[in-house]
Structures are given as structure tokens and as C-alpha cells.
Amino acid sequence: MKKELLEVGYAVPRQDARAKVTGEEKYALDHYPENLLWAGAKRAGVAHGRILEIDFAAAEALPGVFAVLTRKDVPGTNRQGIVHKDQPVLAGERVRHRGDPVALVLAENREVLAQALSLIRVEIEPLPAVFDPEEALKPDAPRIHERGNLLLHAKIEKGKAEEAFSECAVVVVETFEAPCQEHCFLETENGVAWQEPDGKIVMIVSTQAPFRDRFEIAHALGLEAGSIRIISPYLGGAFGGKDGATVQCLLALAALHAQGRPVKMWWEREESFAAGYKRHAARMYYRAGARADGTLHALQCRLYYDSGAYAHLGGEVLELGMEHAGGPYRIPHTDIEGWCVYTNNPIGGAMRGFGVCQVSFAFERVMDLLAAKLGLDPLDFRLKNALQRGDRNCTGVTLVHSTGIVPCLEALKRHALWTGREKWKLSAGPFKKRGAGLAAVFNAMGYGRGLPDSAVAKVEFTPEGRFRIYSGVPDMGQGNATAFLQIAGEILCQDASRLELIQPDTERCLPAGSSSAGRTTYTFGNALIRACREMKAKLCHRAALVLMADEERGFALLPGKVRHLPSGRDVDLDFLARLLPEADRSSVGQTVMPVSQDVPDTGKGFIIGFPHVFFSYAAHLAYVEIDELTGKIEVREYLAVTEGGRVINPQGFEQQVHGAVAQGIGYALMEQVALDQGQILNPNFADYLLPTSLDVPDIVSVSVETVEPTGPFGMKGIGEVGANAPVPAIAGAVEDAIGVRLTRSPFTGGRVLSMLEETP
């Protein structure tokens, strides 16, 4: 590492970049312990059915096969799931989607493993299946779980929406559909695990929630959480898809049967598609009205989210969608109702935007339609209705924290891309049409009420006089590790050579929740600030003892030393380190994110997470060009204005915005898990298209720096908000360009072309 001060507010390069680029950094995937066994799951291949027989005699007999395990080998409840534990580790009697694992094979190498899996014969009696949430709610629909197909039904009712519509000058009614999206992380689900002689299970795994994993595994397999150690190296992407158990329970089960040998499980891309969690497909019925003066007045919407075969975080994803269903606007009357429904599709789960992505599409398009009906500029209409601090949002919660959608919209309004849009549109080439579209979005931060959004951070002053930060939250690539080093460097005033960050390890680090929900840097950062401040006070105090100073004032922590400023005398950290006993060399800081003190009675049926009180905001502008001959949409320019409090690292901030917008553009233009009777038709990157760098324009990122006083150095999480705007902004731009109203994403060339052809 270069000798440089790590400070907050600077575009400090990612501290993990060099090790990652050189291959020195080891992801979970890079761990190949000696004497390895490979584990793999036999999948059902049937969307809904009863298991009659699993014949694995041939597989077991295959030389190089170590063990074949089925449901009867699972010692515990056999149930996993973050909130609702309804998903089997190995399906025993029933399969509910094609990816359900029915047997687990341990083999000496991958070739034998593949052969063994192909030799297992699973006889499944098919049951009637259902693949659409609204269908699944019908009384005669096939029953997927004992308790029926409804995972969650919730309502938000504020004011009197039904009556309020009669007071509206304009009303828009529209239905929107957003599909299932795949995370497509580079490093697919994987891990390696072994059982120590004392019975402890050790697992190196690509996970967003190492501390929670212990409890999931323990519950599923009837183990003590304390007897499980999870080590979580840097992740090669996750986006929510590694929040919750993927390989964990299967791997632990394998380790229990591996006689102490390490077992590796690594889902190939096709298995990742089949068994991994996805963004929920949603159908959204919207009705919204505004008064003649241009104020939003009433909103009614009905949301159907497809949970697939199991709950995972489906209820919570729907809830967050409902909380954001009214956009970042003042709406006096709201009536939002949502259903998250089991089907025999692949499992829905957490993904960047977490339910908000879908409703943002719907609501922002509704805003454009209302503005058009009112004859108002869509930006002015948004500005007029934009939430400000002190307002109640669509759930009735009073916004008491930083609320920056107005400055975002104002910054966008001043930007050359906004003022120059008409001119740009005029210079389209032959067979090209150009349009500009706008979206204003927000995204809650943190777990919300009902679950402590908490972190415990530990800083160790090493015997060599360096500082070791024990992170409890993984870095899945978003750059929080560097932010943590900057926070520690800022407070401890040390250069990179004196700072080291330990990635989560449940035995060395302290619990800090998951890397998710835009809360990673906010929550752990606050805990880290406390730990570092305590460490700083400790070192100044101990230096005062060494220098026989009679008070702590005037001491400053500097790179490698503590200085008594009045006298200019220094105490080297190396010296202090040798002096401090083990028991005195660590500081621990803890924090819990504040929650809403409003307890609105607007929400009904919510379980955890409602309501949120912290939000980040963004206003995006997309320039698109449509090829009239192919229907292909090209995003030519993109402006993203983001309000996330103060920025800890401008480079990391921009990278988060760029990544979120790119993922949003993909969701807008091409990404869709294509399903036929629960079968994925495009489980690979030849058929499932992702935007490449050529599909993504140079994204202009503008940060509106407000301050969130409760955040670490005033920051808020902004990893998700940027993913919510591209779909509506691009749809708006398309309508601006060619007058076509897109209500189903993705906006593929074929779809656009067929609509163009339908348009008179």
C-alpha cells in the first residue's frame, strides 16, 4: 500500500483494488484446501410435484463418489429462510420449483460429481402448478404451501383516497409489469466448509450476512450457532443475491458427512439461475389523481409480487415497494394494497432496489401522464409535489431526516442536459427518433422498524503499533471496506500502511448485521467511528501517561505517533504498542440506526421493516434514441443527480451510481428471466442479455451534498437508489420520442417495434 493518509471526503482509490487486480486477494471461490471434496445438488427439474423415489444406487457406486445425502440425512428442521423458514435444505416429499435440491453428492472431483448427479434418478409425480401471482390467489389454485399461497397481504391507507378521487381534476389509470431480474454477479454462489475435530463447522463462503448465516444453518441442521464459524472474504458481487443462505446449509450438511475433509460447492451459472434468488416480477395497478392546481391528491394502487416457491425476503420486498409506491411526493390520500404470492417459479429475493425498482417504474410514469394531462412541465410538476423535510410521505411518516429530492430536481433543472434537451432531440439522424425522460426516485435505508439495524465495530491496536479494523459487514464490491479505512484513517489520522481491514469472520469480528439495505456504511460506519474515537482517546491518554503530562488536552494522534502539541514531544505508536497489554489494545463501538418515532396506523398487515424514516433521493435524466427500423433503444446520455448526505469517497460514490444506473438500464432494455411453466429459458449469458459497456453511455453523476446528521460524517447509503430511476426515465424518454407508452419492461427492440407498428 502507498503511504497516504486515508481521509473522509477524498477520492481515495479502493484499498482492495491492487490485491484484486493482481489476483492476490482471495475470494471464497479461490479457496482450495488440500484433500478437497466437491459437493453438488441434484435438482428437481419439476415445477411442482411429489417425490416418489430417489434412486442413487448407481451414483453411490460410482468410484470417486464419497457420499450421497438426501432429506433423511438432514439432522435439524431442514428449513431455511431469513424471516419465514419455509425452504427445505433438501426437498423430501414435495418439490415447489424446478431448482429445489433433492439430493446432495460429495465426490472426489468435479467430473465424478457431474457424472454422479446425472446417475441419480428422481421419480416425481407432477402436481398442478401455478406461475402467476394473481392466478395463485384464486380459491381453486394449486396449493403450494400448507398455509396457502399468500405469503403477505398488507395495506397502507392514509386519508380517504376513494373520496379524494372525486376532487381530482385529472386522473390516470394504468397497469405496469416488471419482470424477474437476475443478479448476474461474476462470482456465483460458492463456499468451502469443513468440520474441525471439536465438531465446529468452519465455512469460507460468499455471503452478505455471515453472522446471520450461523443462525440459519443452526436452525436448519439442528446445530448450535456457536459451533459454526463463517468467514466472508471480499465478494465478487452480490446485489442482494447472497443475502440469506445459498450454498450455506448444503455445505454445512456436506461438511457434517465429510469426515473432516473440506468440501467445496460452487454453483455454475446455470445452477445459479435455477436455484439463486431473483428480483421479484411485479404487476402493478395504478390510479392517481391531481387537482387542477397541479398538486397530487390521491393514489390507489394494487401490487402483486411473485415470491416464487419460497418466502425468502418476499414479504419485506413487497413492503418496501408499498412504502415507496407513492414516490418522493406529498400525496394526502393514499390507498396502497399489496400481495406477495407463492408460485412455482424460481425464488424471488433481495436485489438492489428491493421492491422499489418496480413501483418506481409505475409511479414515475404516472407522474409524466398526470403532468401531460395537466399541461405542466414534468419537472416542474415533480418539484411542486416533491417531499420536503417536515412533510408526511405516502405512508404518513413525518420526514425528520435529510430529505433531498428538491435539491436533486433543482440541480437537474439547472443542468445543461436538461436545458439542452430540445436542441439535442432535433438533431436526430435518419430513421432515428430522440426523446428525453425524467425520473425522481427515493430509496429507504436500513432495516426499518421491528428489527434492530445495529452494528458492533472493533479496532485493535496491534503489538506492532498498527490498527486492525474488524469489519462485521462484507464488502461485496461496493467499496465499503475503503470507506471504513477512510473513516478509521480520518479519526486515527493514519496512513494506509498503518491500517488493516479484516473482512468478516464470526470468530474474529463482532456482529454487525448484513451488507444490504443501504445500511452497510451508515450503520457499521457509525459503530466504527465510536470504536476509533475510543481508541484515539485511549492512545492520547496512554501517551499522556508516558510523557507524564498531567492532562489529555493538547495530544494529537498523528501518523505513527502521538504528539503533545504544547511541548512538541512525540510518543511513537510502536513504543505505545509494546507498552499496552493485550487487554488494553482494543476498542469496541456499537450503534443502532434510529427508527421512526411516528407510529402511523396507516399500515396494516406489515410484519417487520415498516415504516422507514431514512431515505436517499435521486433525479435522473435519460436521452434515448430509437431506431425506427428495429425498435432498438439506445441510451445516449444519462444524468444522475443523487442526494445521499455527505460523500465519504467521491470515487466510490460515483462508482455506486454508475453501477446502479447500468443495472437499471439493463433492467429497462434487456434483462428478464424468461420463464415458461417455471422453467428458465435463458439461464446463461448467451440468452440472458446484460448491458455491456457499449450499451451504457458515459453517465454523468452529480452529487447534491446535503448532510444527514445521524450518519457517519453525515453520509447516507446510496447503493440502491440509482437503480430505481432508469426504467421510468427511459420509458418516459421513449414516449417523448415516439409517443409510445411502455408499461411492460424490458423495452426490447421487438416490443418497441411491435408497439410502433400498432401505433396509428
Add this chain to the structure above:
Amino acid sequence: MKKELLEVGYAVPRQDARAKVTGEEKYALDHYPENLLWAGAKRAGVAHGRILEIDFAAAEALPGVFAVLTRKDVPGTNRQGIVHKDQPVLAGERVRHRGDPVALVLAENREVLAQALSLIRVEIEPLPAVFDPEEALKPDAPRIHERGNLLLHAKIEKGKAEEAFSECAVVVVETFEAPCQEHCFLETENGVAWQEPDGKIVMIVSTQAPFRDRFEIAHALGLEAGSIRIISPYLGGAFGGKDGATVQCLLALAALHAQGRPVKMWWEREESFAAGYKRHAARMYYRAGARADGTLHALQCRLYYDSGAYAHLGGEVLELGMEHAGGPYRIPHTDIEGWCVYTNNPIGGAMRGFGVCQVSFAFERVMDLLAAKLGLDPLDFRLKNALQRGDRNCTGVTLVHSTGIVPCLEALKRHALWTGREKWKLSAGPFKKRGAGLAAVFNAMGYGRGLPDSAVAKVEFTPEGRFRIYSGVPDMGQGNATAFLQIAGEILCQDASRLELIQPDTERCLPAGSSSAGRTTYTFGNALIRACREMKAKLCHRAALVLMADEERGFALLPGKVRHLPSGRDVDLDFLARLLPEADRSSVGQTVMPVSQDVPDTGKGFIIGFPHVFFSYAAHLAYVEIDELTGKIEVREYLAVTEGGRVINPQGFEQQVHGAVAQGIGYALMEQVALDQGQILNPNFADYLLPTSLDVPDIVSVSVETVEPTGPFGMKGIGEVGANAPVPAIAGAVEDAIGVRLTRSPFTGGRVLSMLEETP
């Protein structure tokens, strides 16, 4: 232990009482490891001389003698001392007082040890010696140390004292003498030490400063401080006499030569008299003047403190005497000069009252004399001049902390013993005379400027769900251990069964300075409060995680559990304890006592400790009856009003006051280390008289509860202040009774009788 809540402000019984009374508690003295060797020192027996030869052949040859060590066996600097390192571990060329050790014997048992010591022949060429500090300052005095006989000469000059005397209506000039006093702790100096296979020296020793001891031993013997472990059990008394190395360096030296066997050293009473530290004898020349309106106006004094052969804390003791030389009064003009001087007497050191005891005698008598000359009531005269917050004291420091001498005097003035004194005096029996005397005193708290008065406290949440407090400051009997348990109990809301206090051990506890200077409970208590508050926050936070509460509000720590008050749900501490990993089970708190922000240029020649800014205050009233036939003084009633901020434990507070007054009465009436050419004439309790319970009246203790906001729960240290008043109060009472002015203590019957006979 009884199951009871330990809380601040209650007269909680000493938590160590039962174990001490039953003999279960082990003092250092009670440690008799297997395979013990006994160590003993051969003492010089000559006050000043040059060592010509030490012949220990006969001793060495004695069966059962393990080793005989002399100066040449000392590996390091051979120098010990807290501030000035001028005292040899084993004298090599020169002896400076009769108690200087010249050889160290290790033997299999005490009988052989005694015989071996008697067989050692030390040939010493006597040098001219000096035993009076003023004599020792003369140019032709025998030179005791290379740098001469002056240890410290310092001045305090505020205003223009010399000129101010001409503005005085009344002036008093008087000379006072106070003798050397012995600590007379029950448990004499002792310890046991051994060297571990890895070279580490482990020592269980009766000490007031375990953490500092390591550095003293390391310096003296050329060891690494980190290779020394000091364990300090409860002390059987100390009073300052175990502040600094007594047996420590000798024992460590012995351990280095004992081939891993434990070595015990235990000074018998006579050796404790000969080699231990004592209260400094002082001669004090006072001149003080007041204006006609009864305001103190000028003070001049010259103080000579006898340091004996070595420095120990002599300079600091003199300095504290000088800081208090003007009493707790406003005096615009002061001129205080002091000399601490080497002589060939036994070594002076720290003792309860630490230099203040002596000047209190002088100044309070001067106050009586001035009041008499002015025709004022001595109490009213004191009240008129008593310091209040915002005043500058006699050193020029502005008093910004609690300053309670006025409420003390007012409480005394209202008390029946004050209002009824004249009536009591009239009812003396035949050949008895009665008088009442008054003294107002104060005593600084803490190390003062120049040395950090600092503590680090650690609280551990044990795997069993109990709390272990690691004290860094010994309990020498004053009861701080109980105060610490109360502080922890108050904050953690736990009963005694859940709290455990670990006495200092440099390997288990963290550095917290010495048990001395009235700073023990103040400084460590503040650190402990921080550690406990952090622990409480930690447990509430972790309980919030367990209960999935979304915030920490509403959680309360209760005996054995954490309760979420809004829901009434509990988390047992036992359960939490099993959940918390080792790394998360401790809290550390640290503190540094505030120092004076005044930097008066009044003081010259001070090294460390000047000035102080915290003081405790007291006003005492003594009723004495004198037997006209024998001169014997009997203290019949005694009232002690004390201001020490808020009281943590009223019982402990009263015990401290009682003990201090009893020790003060002893110093007033009978205690004096009688010296003849440096030889102690009364080195035992047959000849050195201590007050017994029959010599001490029932002491009435009144607490004037102010608050010191910087103190733990508002407290200040009061262990010392009470020792300063008995001498002047009793002397005043004697003058009140029989008109005899006593200026030399102790006020023995013989001395009073001879003065009575001289009185016309």
C-alpha cells in the same frame, strides 16, 4: 455475599469484611508458597559511614543458608525512589542511615535467616553525621549525597508580604515543631516473589502502587518492566508507608537468585521502624498578620522538612505542605519558603496528610493567636477569612471546584458541642481543667500538575453472566473496594452476588496509579463509571438484538437481566453471556483528573505536583480535659465536620473520618519516633505509644454534603483531611483550658506538666 443491591449513597457494609474477619481473605502476608525461601536484610546500624568490608563467609557456610547477596550482585542501577532515584537497593560503599541494607540473605527458614544475619560482620568507617535539617544546610555540614544535602528548596510568593506586614494591625510570630510519625500499620512490609521459567518475576506484595513498582524494580535491577508482574492483595494498612518500594527491589533481587523458588520477605516491627518510611519531622517559622477589620493580610513562613537519608517523596511532601501553609483562607500576601533536607535520620515519606498535617498545626494555632489579639471569636475570625469558590488560595490559584470550608464552619457553629462548650468547661472535676479548641483544615486531592492523575478501569462480563471489576488501585483498608462495587452496582443495577472485584494484578488489571493522595476513589471511580456505562450500553444493545427490538430505548439493566420495559420482555444475563464472544465481553474506561488551568507564577522551584486545584475541607472541635497533677491530656469529645462532595458510602466515610482523627490524636498526644543520633529509641509498641480505643473519644462525624461535579457521583477523597486538624484543635483546647501555648508536639503529659510548672 448477601443478595443485596449495591448502590451509591447507602451505608453498604464493606464487602470485604466477612472474608477478612473469617480469615478467608489472604493478605500478601498470608501467602506461603511451597518450597519457600526466606529473605532478610543485614542493616548498617551506623548512621553515616563508609563500608570497608562485609564478611559473610560464616553466614554463607551456615547450613540452610541458600545465598548471601551484596551490592555486586545487583544487576541494574541499584537505585530506587519514586521521583529522585537516590536510594540503593543494597548499600555498597556508603551508608546514610542506620537502616540501610548492606547484605541480603536467603535461607531455608526464619531461624537460620536470623542466625545468618547475626553472623555477617560489616566493617564501617563512621563519617561525621548530621540529624537536623537546618544544621545540614550549613556549609560545613557533612555531605550526605554527592549533590549536597538540599533535596528541594521552593518558594511561593504572592503579593508583597514584607510590605503588607506594615499594614497589619496585629502580627503573630511563632515557631512550631512536629516530629517524625510512624505509620504503624498492622501488616508490616512484606511480600513473596519468584522467577518463572520464562524469566518473569512474579511478586505478591503489600503495596500501594503495583503498576509503578514494576518500573522501580526494573530501573533498580536492570530488568524490563514488562517482565515483572505485581499482585497486590488487600493491605493490612498502609497510610502512605507502602507507597514506593519497601521490600520490592530486595525481593526481586532475591528471586533472581533463588533458582525459581519463591522467596518471602517480611519485616518485623523493629525492621519496619528502622527501614520503613515515616512522616517528616518539620520545623516551621511563622509570621502572620491581620488588619484591624479582622481580615488576614500577610503570611510569611519558613518550613524545614527532614527528609532523612533519601528523597523518597520528600520534595513533594514539602511542596504540599507549602501549598497548604496558609490554611483554607484568603490571604492577599504570602511569602512561603521551604527546604526539604537530607539528614542521617530514617527516611521520610508519604503519610496521610502528606506534609499538610505539620503546617496545619502551625497555621491553625496562628489563627487562634491572631483572633485573640484582635479580640475576635476564633470561629468567626475563621469564617470571615474562609475561602470560597472564586477566591484565590494562598498560592494564587483560583478555586473553581467545590470549596466547602464555610459550610463546615457554619455546621460546626450550629452544633451543640460548639454552643455548649462553655457550660461543659465549667463542670470540670477537681484538679481538672477543661478547654475547647478549633481547627479548620483542608487537603489537596490528587497528584496535582506535572503528573497525570489517571486511571484505567476494566469491567468484564463473565461467561456466567456476572461482572468482574478489575481494580488498578489497591484497597489498603480504606474501603475503596466497596465503593467501587457500589459504583458498579449503581450503574449496572446488580446485587452483590453478581459483582466481583479483582484486586490489582499488573497482568490482569490496567494501570490506575497509586492508592494515595485522596485520589483513589475519585480517579479510579471516574474510570469505572465510564467502563460500567459502556458495559451497560453494550448489554442493552445486545439484548435489543436478541429481542429484535429496533432501538435501544426502553431497555433497562436489572439484577440478572436486561428488560425491555415497553414490552416487559427479559433477556437473562446468563443467556447474554453465553451469546457474547470473549472479544465482546469487556469494557474499559479511562480518566484523567482535571488540573488547575491557573498557571500562577507564584511558585518557584517546584518540580511536580504544584499547584493543586481540588481540596477537601474540614472543621474540627476538640474538648480536652487536663489533669493538673500529671499534665495528661484527655480528649473527651470530638466533632469532625467534613466536606468531601457527595458521599458514596456514609459508613465508609465515617470510618475514614474516625481513623484519621484517631491517628491525628495520636500525633497530638503521644506519637513520636524518638531519635538519638539517627537511632530510633522506641522501635516497638512498648515504647512507641499509639492511642488505644480508650484514648480516643466517640468521634462525632458530620458530613457537609456539597457536590463536586467532576467527581464520581459528586464525591471527593476525604481520607487525609481529617488527620490534619487534631493537633491544632487539641493544642488550642489546651491553651483555652490552662493558658499554655504548645508549639511542639506531641503534647505528652510530661511536656504539659513542665510547661505548667514554668507558667507563672
